[in-house]
Amino acid sequence: MRMDSxxxxxxxxxxxxxxxPTWLSDAYTVADxxxxxxxxxxxxxxxxxxxxxxxASAHAAxxxxxxxxxxxxxxxxxxxxxxxxxxxxxxxxxxxxxVERLAQLPEIDALADTAALMVLAMxxxxxxxxxxxxxxxxxxxxxxxxxxxxxxxxxLLEELAAAELLVRERFDCIHYCPACDGSxxxxxxxxxxxxxxxxxxxxxxxxxxxxYQARESEFLRGRSLECPKCRxxxxxxxxxxxxxxxxxxxxxxGAESSDPAVGFLCADCGRHTDSERMDTRTWWHYxxxxxxxxxxxxxxxxxxxxxxxxxxxxxxxxVRDFMTLLRFEQAQARRYQRPLSVLILRVHxxxxxxDAWGGRGLSQVFAHLVDVLSECLRQTDAVTARDHVVYVxxxxxxxxxxxxxxxxxxxxxxxxxxxxxxxxVERSGGVDGLSTVLxxxxx
Numbered sequence: 001m002r003m004d005s006x007x008x009x010x011x012x013x014x015x016x017x018x019x020x021p022t023w024l025s026d027a028y029t030v031a032d033x034x035x036x037x038x039x040x041x042x043x044x045x046x047x048x049x050x051x052x053x054x055x056a057s058a059h060a061a062x063x064x065x066x067x068x069x070x071x072x073x074x075x076x077x078x079x080x081x082x083x084x085x086x087x088x089x090x091x092x093x094x095x096x097x098x099v100e101r102l103a104q105l106p107e108i109d110a111l112a113d114t115a116a117l118m119v120l121a122m123x124x125x126x127x128x129x130x131x132x133x134x135x136x137x138x139x140x141x142x143x144x145x146x147x148x149x150x151x152x153x154x155x156l157l158e159e160l161a162a163a164e165l166l167v168r169e170r171f172d173c174i175h176y177c178p179a180c181d182g183s184x185x186x187x188x189x190x191x192x193x194x195x196x197x198x199x200x201x202x203x204x205x206x207x208x209x210x211x212y213q214a215r216e217s218e219f220l221r222g223r224s225l226e227c228p229k230c231r232x233x234x235x236x237x238x239x240x241x242x243x244x245x246x247x248x249x250x251x252x253x254g255a256e257s258s259d260p261a262v263g264f265l266c267a268d269c270g271r272h273t274d275s276e277r278m279d280t281r282t283w284w285h286y287x288x289x290x291x292x293x294x295x296x297x298x299x300x301x302x303x304x305x306x307x308x309x310x311x312x313x314x315x316x317x318x319v320r321d322f323m324t325l326l327r328f329e330q331a332q333a334r335r336y337q338r339p340l341s342v343l344i345l346r347v348h349x350x351x352x353x354x355d356a357w358g359g360r361g362l363s364q365v366f367a368h369l370v371d372v373l374s375e376c377l378r379q380t381d382a383v384t385a386r387d388h389v390v391y392v393x394x395x396x397x398x399x400x401x402x403x404x405x406x407x408x409x410x411x412x413x414x415x416x417x418x419x420x421x422x423x424x425v426e427r428s429g430g431v432d433g434l435s436t437v438l439x440x441x442x443x
Contacts, residue, residue, distance in 0.1 A: 010092055010099060013037030016046030016069070023085060034060035038099045039092065042069040042076070044083055052149060058108040058118050061149055062125065064095040074133060074145030077126070101125040106299035113301045113363075115150050116160060120296040122146050123166070123288040130157070130286045132171040139182035139268050141174065142283050157286050159308050162318045165292035165301070168284040175264060175278045179271035183281070186267060189260035191250035195272065198251035199260055203243045207234060215247055215256075300354050300362075306347070309366035310385040314374050322384035322391065323441050329395050330434055339398040341429040342437050343406055345390040348422040368417045375416075376408050386441055399429035 011031045014020060020043075024030070031037035034057070042051055046069045067076035068083045078094050080087040102125045108117045123130050126146070135143040140154075147153045160166040176183045188197045205225065206213040212229040219225040225234040225241065234240040248260045262275040288296075295301050310316045317325060326342075333340040354362050373383055373392070382393040394402065406425040413423055428437055 010038045010096060011036060013040045013063070014043055015040055015051050016043030018043045018045050021083065024083075027085065028088075034063060037063065039063060039095045040065045041083075041088075042067045042073065044068055044070055047071070048073050058114055058121075061118060062102055062108075062121050064098045064125075066091045066095065074135075074143075075148055097127075098125045101127075105296060108299070111299045115156055116301055117296060117299065118150060119147060119153075119156060119160060119286075120165060120288055120292050123286065124293055124296055128287075129169065130166075132283045132285055136184060139180065139184060140176075141183040142171070154283075157284070159311075160292070161284070161286060162311070162320065163301070163307050165289055165295055166286040167289050168286055171283040171285055173280045173282045176281050177264070177266040177269060177271055178273060178277070178279060180266060180269040182266060182268040184267040186265040188263055188265065189248075190263040191248075191253060191255055192257045192259075192261045193255040194250060194253040195261065195263055195274075196250055196252035197263075199248050200251060201246045201248050204245050204247055205234070205241055206244050207232070207241050209240070213244070215249070216243070306350070306366055306388065306390075307385040309363065309370055310373075310383050310390060313370040313383060315377060315379065315381055315383045316370070317382055317384045319384050319386050319441055322382060322393070323438060325382055326393055326434065326438060326441075329393065330438075333395075339396060339429070340434065341394045341397045341399055341402045341427065342434055343392040343394065343402060343409070344426040344428060344437070345392070345409065346424050346426070347388045347390070348424070349420075350388050353421070365417060365421060369413065369421070372409065372412045372416050376405065376412055384441075389440075391437060391441070397429075399427060402427045402429065 009029050011029045012024075013031050013034050014024070020030075034040065040051060040060075040063050042048070042065060048069065048071060051065065064077040065073070065075070066088070067073040067079045068088075073079070077098065078091045080091050102121065105121055105125075108114055108121060111117060119130065130144055130146055132142050133145055134141060135145075144153050144157070150156065157166065161168050174183045175185055175187075177185065189199055190197050191199060203216045204213060205216050205219045207219075207227045207229070209232060210227060210230040212227055214228065216225075218228050219234065226232070227234060232240075237243075245258070248257050249255075264273045264275065264278055265271075266273075307319065311318045329340055332338065350362070353365060357365065369390070373390075377383070377392065377394075380395055384391050394405070397405075406427060410423070410425055413421060428434060
């Protein structure tokens with residue numbers, strides 16, 4: 001993105017069919033479309049969808065938006081109450097630093113990992129975290145308004161966070177439907193027997209003298225209370241009787257319970273699920289890290305590509321999940337005296353391959369490496385990657401047997417991987433020896 005250097009004015013892309021004031025063209029540089037503009041202005045009365053339809057490129061999607069439409073637009077850089085020179089100048093003052101930061105970035109549309117780089121560019125250029133917000137027009141009930149138009153955005157954000165290019169801050173933990181994955185749910189109290197929501201509550205009455213306790217309706221005689229067991233009148237609360245609690249009565253089946261059940265009814269697919277069978281999903285805000293800024297300016301995400309490629313493989317795990325599994329296997333091996341080993345594959349020429357093949361070609365090389373691991377390993381083994389290193393966890397495998405596996409990996413990499421990948425394979429075994437692997441993954 002480049003500003004109009006001749007006039008040092010931001011170039012405006014006016015989105016909408018409303019009449020353009022004369023002063024607007026006289027005071028500002030107006031571009032014909034998003035390709036030659038720095039800032040988008042959503043004109044009065046223009047629907048937000050008119051902007052979405054024309055933001056196909058990364059340049060247009062990252063462009064700051066000044067919302068003068070009079071409608072709500074989550075994700076806009078700023079809103080102006082009306083299109084007046086003073087208000088527009090103030091909004092452009094907010095937009096200028098964003099445009100300047102975007103101008104320092106490589107052309108994202110020409111790079112591999114375009115969507116991931118767009119996420120990083122959005123967080124970096126705005127200098128604010130990518131915020132999760134409630135949006136009940138969507139089945140998930142949550143959206144990232146700044147990233148509108150990017151597909152599978154939550155999975156992408158999690159991948160960037162796992163690669164330590166973004167850091168997470170908790171937004172909320174939300175239940176979701178096991179049938180359709182949606183979170184538009186009605187949470188309700190239900191009958192413990194038939195799961196009907198037709199519940200009523202009624203006070204319990206306890207008669208001190210004969211110790212009889214039942215629903216208040218059993219004691220009522222007109223407007224007075226009489227014990228149905230001993231037939232004595234109950235006149236004074238706290239002297240003759242008390243009300244120790246309430247009972248819930250189902251209007252459908254008549255069952256009574258002291259505590260109702262809790263159920264979830266999905267508003268999208270109609271599926272009913274008991275509370276104990278519901279799962280939750282945690283949503284996060286995401287801020288860019290220094291590593292994310294560096295990767296963004298380079299325009300290449302090798303760390304993301306390697307770790308993401310391994311994690312998506314048949315035996316793949318993200319680093320934090322792999323560490324949990326490794327600790328569990330380490331404890332099992334220590335307790336039951338079982339063998340446990342790890343292979344460490346170091347890829348020495350990722351930068352050289354990136355320079356020679358580009359980001360997209362590098363991703364294909366990593367995909368070939370995933371195929372090699374799938375062919376050479378067992379389904380019970382586990383794989384992850386951190387920086388330029390791939391870790392392979394081999395349960396029930398003594399150190400003496402790992403050399404055969406390591407040699408098979410070396411030979412298969414040389415045969416299958418198209419690009420000349422330079423790797424070395426190290427072996428680590430024993431319960432205590434694997435502690436160094438955990439330390440390496442933690443650093």
